[in-house]
C-alpha cells in the first residue's frame with residue numbers, strides 16, 4: 432500500500448494513504464478550475480484545505496466524492512482506481528461527505544434522517560442501522576433530539592445533523608465543506624469538539640474551512656490552494672507562515 436507523510440518534516444511517521452487524487456484537472460468550458468492537483472489523506476489523518484474564494488477547493492471535494500468527473504487525472508481509494516465510480520458507490524465504499532448548507536429531509540425526524548444514511552449510505556440491515564444511528568447521535572450530541580423533526584432545528588443542530596447523516600454512512604474518510612460557516616464562536620467550538628472526537632475514533636478527515644483558527648484545532652496537515660493549484664502542503668504552522676500562502680490567501684483574508 433502506498434504511503435503519505437502525516438507531515439512534511441523528514442522522518443515523520445507515515446500513514447497508509449486512504450484517498451488520493453493524482454494529477455487532477457477540471458475544466459468548466461474555458462475555465463480551468465483545477466490544474467494537475469495531487470492530493471492525499473492518510474489513515475486516521477485530518478487534513479485542512481484553505482485558500483481564497485474560487486481557488487477550486489469545493490471542486491476538489493466534488494471530484495473526490497464523485498459528484499463531478501475530473502477532466503484529467505485519477506482518484507484512488509485504498510489503492511483502487513475509483514475515478515469512474517458513481518458517488519453513491521463511493522459512499523458505500525467509505526467516502527462520506529457533509530455539505531456547507533445542510534439539507535436534511537425536512538419532513539422526517541432526526542433519527543429518520545440518520546437512518547437513511549445508515550441504511551442506504553452504509554447499506555446496513557435494520558438492526559445494525561439502528562445501532563449505528565444510536566452511536567452517531569450520541570457522538571454528535573443529538574441523542575436527546577432523535578424524535579424532533581429536522582425542520583424544527585436551529586443552525587448548530589442542523590450542522591450536527593448534517594455531520595450525523597454523513598457519519599451514519601460509516602465513512603473511512605469524511606469530507607467536510609465549510610461546516611463551521613455561519614456559527615458563533617461558541618457554536619464552532621462545540622462542533623470542533625465533535626469533529627475531534629470523530630477524528631480520534633480513527634476516521635480520516637478532509638475539511639475545507641475559511642475559519643482557520645477553528646480548522647487548526649483539528650487538522651494534522653494543511654493544504655493551501657490558489658487558482659486551481661496546491662501552493663503549500665504541510666504542518667499547519669509551516670503552511671500558515673509560508674510567504675506564498677500569506678500573499679495568496681492570508682493577506683487577502685486578513686486572518
Ligand SMILES: Nc1ncnc2c1ncn2[C@@H]1O[C@H](COP(=O)(O)OP(=O)(O)OP(=O)(O)O)[C@@H](O)[C@H]1O
Nearest residue numbers: 459462464482483484485486487488489490491656
Ligand atoms: N459547475 C460549475 N460551472 C462553472 N464554473 C464553476 C462550477 N463550479 C465551480 N465553478 C467555478 O470554479 C471556480 C472554483 O470554484 P470552487 O467552488 O471550487 O472554489 P472554492 O475554492 O471552493 O471557493 P469558495 O471558497 O468561494 O467556496 C470558481 O470560479 C467557480 O465559479
